[in-house]
Amino acid sequence: MAEDAQAQLRALIAAARRIVPFTGAGISTESGIPDFRSPGGVWTKMKPITLQEFVASEEMRRESWRRRFQSEDGLTGAKPNAGHLAVRDLVASGRARCVITQNIDNLHQDSGIAGESVIEIHGNATYAKCLECAERHELAPLSGPFIEHGVLPACRACGGLVKVATISFGQAMPEDLMARAKMETLAGDLFIVLGSSLTVYPAASLPLLAKRNGARLVIINRDPTEQDEIADLVIHDSIGKVMAAALA
Numbered sequence: 416m417a418e419d420a421q422a423q424l425r426a427l428i429a430a431a432r433r434i435v436p437f438t439g440a441g442i443s444t445e446s447g448i449p450d451f452r453s454p455g456g457v458w459t460k461m462k463p464i465t466l467q468e469f470v471a472s473e474e475m476r477r478e479s480w481r482r483r484f485q486s487e488d489g490l491t492g493a494k495p496n497a498g499h500l501a502v503r504d505l506v507a508s509g510r511a512r513c514v515i516t517q518n519i520d521n522l523h524q525d526s527g528i529a530g531e532s533v534i535e536i537h538g539n540a541t542y543a544k545c546l547e548c549a550e551r552h553e554l555a556p557l558s559g560p561f562i563e564h565g566v567l568p569a570c571r572a573c574g575g576l577v578k579v580a581t582i583s584f585g586q587a588m589p590e591d592l593m594a595r596a597k598m599e600t601l602a603g604d605l606f607i608v609l610g611s612s613l614t615v616y617p618a619a620s621l622p623l624l625a626k627r628n629g630a631r632l633v634i635i636n637r638d639p640t641e642q643d644e645i646a647d648l649v650i651h652d653s654i655g656k657v658m659a660a661a662l663a
């Protein structure tokens with residue numbers, strides 16, 4: 416990364432009144448979590464299961480839980496990296512009020528950010544929810560009966576279908592979280608994209624919303640994105656390295 420780009424990033428962060436970090440898969444690949452969409456990613460090796468398939472088919476529910484409990488999503492054992500810690504430091508300092516994330520790996524919470532300050536617009540894979548009553552279920556009590564006896568998880572409150580608390584294909588985005596993400600986006604004057612390809616909507620509309628509202632836009636991502644041309648600063652480099660240096 417060029418020194419002038421690093422200097423620009425430092426200056427933008429220093430001048431910002433309220434920073435909005437927005438994270439995608441790229442920040443977590445630096446923790447060893449495989450990307451879902453890129454070549455060689457999880458979805459090139461196994462087809463994602465839609466919500467409709469999960470609801471309609473016991474076989475698909477069984478396959479979904481098998482993947483999760485056999486850790487085929489690559490989440491098990493991952494730890495926050497320097498990029499996550501930089502976001503944590505922004506929130507801890509008050510420069511950012513929250514982080515908006517497309518990730519489902521819980522690494523922002525593991526880095527030390529309080530759960531209420533993490534807006535997970537694509538859900539979370541480290542626990543489950545009932546599709547009927549939204550009762551939360553931790554994974555550990557569900558894993559033993561499934562692995563040892565093939566018992567599919569059912570809701571302890573209403574008996575409904577229980578699914579990992581991620582937003583599956585065919586599942587509606589959480590309206591309350593998207594509304595909050597938009598509100599936070601509009602409140603910021605510096606929007607920093609960290610590791611998102613910006614191809615998945617409506618999440619990818621947030622940087623556009625920030626820019627239209629007058630915020631400065633920074634994109635730090637390994638590969639070019641469709642929104643690079645409207646950004647105030649684009650850096651193609653390691654997120655952890657760039658952000659750690661910017662906040663040093």
